[in-house]
Amino acid sequence: MSSQIAAITNVKTGAISEAVYEHPFIVRLCHWVNAVALLILVFSGLQIFRAFPSFGAKIPQKDLLHWPKAYALGGWLGGGLQWHLTFMWIYIGTGLLYIGYEIFSRNYRQVLFTPRDIRGVWPMVHHYFFFGPEPYVREAYNPLQKLAYTSAILLGILSVITGVAIWKPVQFSWLAWLMGGFHWARLWHFAVMWAILAFLFGHLVMVVLHGWNNFVSMVTGWKKDPEYL
């Protein structure tokens, strides 16, 4: 990695510490705007789902689950759709900006899971879930992190593709067809949302476990005393 490193002399004690510039500005901007957009899309999406909480026939209707109105955005179906059809553009916009930036700046090497990362996954799983020894880390992201983030990016892309298939099943009939028709596209869109929420849950747990310096790095870009230096 060619990340910037800062050697910081403490003005009071004279002690020297280090910090690494992990997250470029565009990445941080996209991360936070996308985080807001994602939450709005989830809760407005659940409002839309409430209008017909089933993936079967209308007659007879068998509801899959009752999602409480208090945990849905927009007040009613029309309101939920307004939020959804507004923030989908913000979500798509930040997604495209992020992916474009990652490719253009070659920053994708920090996050993209590649075949050479495969053998590093199990030691990390062993460490996180079965109290195994902590593997030696040389990069900002360990192999398991790369796998998680790469999956999240793919899920983000899938959420847009499945959404477009529902929004425009005639103009993008080939997309809807690919998913088994409009009916199935709706189910895929719903399933992708839950997969993203599963990622989000794991992501938040890890953020809490890794502490303040790690969190700050997604705000200012700089990570103090990284474990891999």
Add this chain to the structure above:
Amino acid sequence: MTFRTDSRQFKRLNRRELLKLSPVLALGAFAIPKLQKPLLKAGLGFSDWASARLFRSGHLAHAFADSEVTPFAKFPINDYDVDDPGIDLEKWTLTVSGSVQKPGDYTLAQIQALPRFRQNTRHVCIEGWDVIGRFGGARLVDFLKMIGADPTARFVEVECADDYYESLDMATARHPQTLLCYEMYDQPLTREHGAPLRLQIPTKIGYKQAKYLTDLKVTHVLQRAGYWEDQGYSKFYGM
């Protein structure tokens, strides 16, 4: 690339990087009650604009085989107020007005004299359910020719016997699958499904498929987008 700095400078650097993220706060505008409505309206308007761009006049909605059609009994009956507005079918006419050469009252027989088209197409409700129905009727584009509609007009507005009202952009109105529908499942429309005449538009969402039509107006300026549009639904909602 390592550079040397001290803790005071580094703090300033961090503060600067934090401030660069301030555009994120702009999203907070959506939390301000006064701004929320116009912002969401703009967002929906942008979606409608994009929808109109994505619409292709020559692209047909998938036509299903007879075996894929949802049984008639399982085709939902949806209305915003009554199943049957009590139309006198004998005396019914469609009143045409606006930018047309031949305004006036048109009988069902006149509409049925136009070439009849039958299609098995998907009907999608904004709630999320969908059915495949069999519909028959005259192409709206043929009717527009018959009444001498101004080719530069941009919208078709309709009114219904139950006070429902709707509108269509001209590109959709002229689409070959957009029907003035008087048949479902090869039978005359039943009262609950909109007898004697309804719109059937496979390239539009369900609430656009107005039933019990009584009035049709060709216009350059959209006066009333539709009942549900006035409650906050999309004006275009093309599929």
